[in-house]
Amino acid sequence: MERRAFRINGFAVLLGLLVLLAVLAWIALTGGQVTMIAAAVVAALLLVVVGSGFVVVNPNEAQVVQFLGRYVGSVNDAGLQWVLPFTSKRRITLRVRNFETAKLKVNDADGSPVEIAAVVVYRVTDTAKAAFSVDDYEEYIAIQSEAAVRHLATSHPYDSHEDSNTSLRDGAEVAAELTTELVDRTELAGVEVLEARITHLAYAPEIAQAMLVRQQAAQVVAARTHIVSGAVGMVQLALNRLAEEGVVELDEERKAQMVSNLLVVLCGDRATQPVVNAGSLYA
Template identity: 85%
Template sequence: MERRAFRVNGFAVLVGLLVLGVVMAGAGWAAGVPALIGAAVAWVIVAAVAASGFVVINPNEAKVVQFLGRYVGSVSDAGFQWVLPFTTKRRITLRVRNFETAKLKVNDADGNPVEIGAVVVYRVTDSAKAAFSVDDYEEYVAIQSEAAVRHLATSHPYDAHDEGRTSLRDGAEVAAELTTELSDRTELAGVEVLEARITHLAYAPEIAQAMLVRQQAAQVVAARTQIVAGAVGMVQLALNRLAEEGVVELDEERKAQMVSNLLVVLCGDRAIQPVVNAGSLYA
């Protein structure tokens, strides 16, 4: 787990080294030339040791500090800092990053081959896990993202033909599920997934034309169903108004004929040419 490393303001340590140098030089000068030379050599050694602990931290960045292979802590305070000397410092960025998966070809829940791709927005929240739990946290996020997208595609169909079934085209629900799964997968690497969304979704080229015909047929059926429902309502309204206002009295046979004519007019996909019956020429 990440913990805070010992650190001191770098400028304070630098000023301390300069003060120490002045004091040592003054003492050596008072004791003679050999003592002055010895003081200078001692100050150079101390300064060289202390200089190995200076480090510059940029905003939204952390340095993982190790001493002889042992993790001693992380420093994330931006600025000029000083940590324990003779330590190694590994840079870990804490900035928000984007990753876009390649277009993957997988079979959906119905067995149809589809092409799918996603974009993942993430950031490192635990520098120690990112540095030591995995070899390369960026590569780890990339591989886990592709695995999560493949699992998502095989768990849902491209189109949900039954009610209560989530399809890959349901953006908000699919994005929430993908984000949750990726968060669980990348927690080991100290990574927080902020958002994951599908950016590319299409049938594979070999079945795209057949699926297009299927979608068009489904849309035609849905449109016809709505048209018929509306036409039935209009016919019912017309018959009720005629009966309420007493415009004309129709027997069952004429009602059936009227319903048939109205449905042909309302549900037809072509312009209707009406035939007007003006009555007989002879009494």
């Protein structure tokens, strides 16, 4: 768990160190040879001890401080800081970062091979976990992101066959599910996943043409269904208007013939040619 390390403003410590060095220089100049040597030794020790505690922290960065292998805290205040001497420091960036997975080839829930890739937006929120819970948090994020994308692709079909099913093409729902899974997977590394979205989704090249034909057929069926539904309504409206206004009285046989002719005209995919009957209607 992250905690704040002991730190002092580096400029204040630097000013104090300069004052001490000035005092030691005055003592060395006013004393004898032994005093000069002693002052030089003390000055060198001060430079080594105090100087080892200085650290520069950049904006949106943190320094993880260790003393003899023990974690003593993190410093995330930007500027020149002074921490305990003889400590090691490791820089951890707190900036928002992007990671895009490679194009992965996996089988969707229907068993069809698809190519899928995603982009993950994240940032470090716990520097202690990022530094010590995993070997390399960036590599950890990359591997977990690819694993989550593979799991997502195998859990949903490319296209939804029923309105109640979620497909990989449902951008908002799929992004929310992927983000939730990555939040659970990356919590160990002290990382907060802000957003995860699919950036590439396509059928694999070996079945892309066949899937295109299937999609076109599905669209044709959907369009024909809509046309037939509208045509039936128009025929019903025409028959009702003829009956209400008394334009003509039709028996059941002529109604059936009229319905057949209207449906041919309305549902046909080519323009129809009218045929004028110059004789009797029953000829």
